[in-house]
Amino acid sequence: MKTTFRQSMSWLHTWGGLWFTWILFAIFLTGTLGVFDDPISHWLREKGKIGEFTPLTAEQRADAVRKAQAYLQEKSPRAEFWTIGLPDDENPELRVFWRADDDAPVHRLRLDAQTGRELPPGTARETEGGHHFVHMHFEFHAGMAGIWIVGAATVAMLVALVSGIVVHKKIFTDFFTFRPGKGQRSWLDGHNALGVLTLPFLFMISYTGLIIFWSIYMPAGILARYAGDEDAFFAKLNEGPPPRPMQFADAPVHELASLMQRGEAAIEREAGFVVVNHAGDRSAAVRIFGRFDPEAETDRLVGRSNGSALFDGVSGETIDVQKPNTVRGGNVLQTQRTMNALHFVRFGGYPMKWLYFLSGMAGAAMLATGAILFMVKRRKKSANEFGGATPRVYRIIEALNVAAIAGLSLACIGFFWINRLLPLDVAQRGTREIVLFFALWLLTLVHAGLRPPLAAWREQLAAVATLCLALPLLNLATTGDWLFAALARGDGETAGVELTAIAFGLIFAAALRQLQRRMAKPAVDTRIDEKTGAPANDVAPATGGR
Amino acid sequence: MDKHFAVYLVFFVCYAALLALCLAMDRHHAQVLHGKPGRPRRLALRLAGGSLIGVALWLCSLAWGWAIGPVAWFGLLSAAAFALVFLLPYAPRFAGWLIVVGPVLALPPFFL
Structure with a gap:
């Protein structure tokens, strides 16, 4: 059977996207939090309470x-x-x-x-601070291996972006379209809108992310011309x-x-x-x-x-x-530095950081909706891609979805809780916090594997919402400082972290409510679409694997 | 131009531009204003939308210069598009009114 170009792109988008979406979501979520690594460090180190540094x-x-x-x-x-x-x-x-x-x-x-x-342990709240999220973002705390994994995932991201544009048939007609409350159609609308509206940002951030590590990803020139002596190469490059x-x-x-x-x-x-x-x-x-x-x-x-x-x-x-x-350095180096600057958003102060934060979160949401859409589509009717093993593979994908999306969100807000609850005099406290972060993330995977998918979603979303909304109270209980005290002294960094946590708490609570409504309804929506006569949820079967 | 002021100003210019482009489409015109737009109105809306997007870029260049300005422009276009796309299904009438209410509430405080 002959397949069209769009069908093969659809296959590539579905499977290329799926196998990398969990890593990519982690890269996007932690990278976006990393935009505010300084305010997060400020909160984690209780700087607002300690006061001005002389x-x-x-x-x-x-x-x-x-x-x-x-x-x-x-x-x-x-x-x-x-x-x-x-x-x-x-x-x-x-x-x-x-x-x-x-x-x-x-x-x-x-x-x-x-x-x-x-300084003996316990004299200060020793922590990796907001840099924890930055390190998660580019190497998963795994050194060179992590950099290569992130690089491979980024290439997959660029492939998914291009194939996604090809597959998306009505990019301009559907430019402003979002139809909520329609099951699979809404997930696809959301995925498309989030992707299309941030497309310039997504291309820019993925490509510049690769360019930062060009000398690691493309070492051939240095190996050939400088016999692998990076120091000599960079000394010359930097004049x-x-x-x-x-x-x-x-x-x-x-x-x-x-x-x-x-x-x-x-x-x-x-x-x-x-x-x-x-x-x-x-x-x-x-x-x-x-x-x-x-x-x-x-x-x-x-x-x-x-x-x-x-x-x-x-x-x-x-x-x-x-x-x-x-x-210093020639035009090539300047071009590369410009791309670094674009990626790191060191320019433009808070307005620009918030725009990056918004676009980054939209990118993360786009990845999450894509992963969820894959399963929403197959929950109703299995596509039988793996023969007899299909139900088991779907089960694994469901569990990975929950742990990668809700679970990582839980680990991220959990990091703030770990920071406040871990005793101050623990040796290697900064490292311990990160170990606990990974332990919590692993726990969400175990939980997602043991519970039925929708129950796992519900419980983890509820946990994220609770931890986010209660963050100011945790701070008050453990350090005596909190949102209102921070607002009163004009400490925008502490207040900003807690207000943002509350905003995320509300978003997760809304997602939870939406999910509970769906769970209250019968599993299959039997309403019939007025125009086509097809079941209301079953749309666009022609889009192939998507 | 004060950069915080520029953020709000350009956001609403972008929002107006996207709203105009959106109203030029049958589906969304029906959502916000009811009925279909006639040909002259459709053309006028397209023209207004296109030029306002250009105006937004020019305003960004005034506030941030030509290096950072385009970055801000893309970012604010995305932000305005999100506001519009996610308001349309839930509060279509308000999506239209926001272009009147928003600037009136957000911009004058900068001149006080």
Whole structure:
């Protein structure tokens, strides 16, 4: 039998879409939450209650760097890198990170800036903060493997977008069409409207998402021309000094406090980070990074440099200085940076972030409606794609739908609850929160596997709605701070997080009510469509697999 | 142009543009205003819709410049389209009235 182009695209859209929709929904939901990673961190770290951070003086900064260097020298005199994060508004403690070599894990610790000692667990609400959602978004906390999975899913997304346009026959006639309360027809309308109305955004965000990791996804050029030496390649691309390979000869690290002061003078900006590469080796280099200035980004699409100064890590000689607000690299690099900027929405402040948030959530909803539509269509009449195994495969798809959509939503709002309920003095608290997040997500999958599909939907939607709506109360009960206190002191970040949670709670409650209405009705809608004489729910059988 | 003001202004310009394009279609004209639009009215609505979309882009360029402006334009077009598409089935008359009520409520506070 000959199939038309549209039929084969329909097959591709249905199955290509289905197998990737669960991963893609997770990427979209967590990425969209990640747009507001700073306000979420603000809430998770109780910043509103702690109050304003007093910036450190130059003398205090130098002293903090001295303390951090002494600590790192003792812990890991030879290291692939040391990083010292100076206290700022976002992280009011002194932070140190180091890695002994390529294969060792990255250590991260918080120090008391006055004494240079480790802060014992429990002195602050240690958390990965909003970055948790960002890491979920691009790597599922799975490092390089996660980046590749997300990349493959993104390519599938682009394929699904193009095939979706081909399959959607009446893109212009149905442009403004949404017909609620009509079962399968409504799911298809919703899926189409959400997809079509955000199409430019969906293409942009998927494509730029791939471009961010171009050197990972397309390493052939670097392998062929630079024998795989990425450092050499990027040094040339960024018009920076050549890389400094390991020399395997011991040499003490130069005093960092004075390098920081020289770096600050050279770039005329306060330092934010001090990074030592190859600490303890003759090839050591010290880079002082200027503090991030959000104001400089607001009116520009392409973010500009925060400024940095590079020193020889042993002799202290100046190697390179890049002033803040300057741009390096050729047109290709600028194009790539523009695409990064488009993806990260660092520009334009809150109005632009809200537009991304809205479009991103619409994208997530489009994926969810697509996955649900697949099963809504087959609940009434099995398409028998898998022969005798069809009911079992459908059962698995139903369970994955519930766990991927309602379950992940539950895990995301659950993360906020975990943050408030987990005791403060737990060791490795930040990591523990993320482990519990995954445990909760896994639990929703088990639940979805054990319960009948509609009951699983109902129970998980009810749980999400409850956790969202009760978030301000949880905050009040555990920290004494909440929505109204935040509004009273003009803390828009805390209030914004809780108001958004309430809005989502209402949306999930509405979905729950809709579902309960449907469950109260008989399983099959027997009304007859006035015009065609077909059952009201059974529309457009000609659209093939969709 | 103040950017918060621009958000509201461009949103309603986009909404007006999409409402006009939508009213030029039989199905939606019947939903909001009853009856079918005649040929002259249909053409006028299309023309108004198309030009307002252009005006919205121009306003975005004034507020954000030509680098960020188009991004804001796409975003606000999507936002306005969602408002329209999800209002139409539930409150078709209000979908029409919003273009009168919305700007009257949202824009004047910026001049106080």
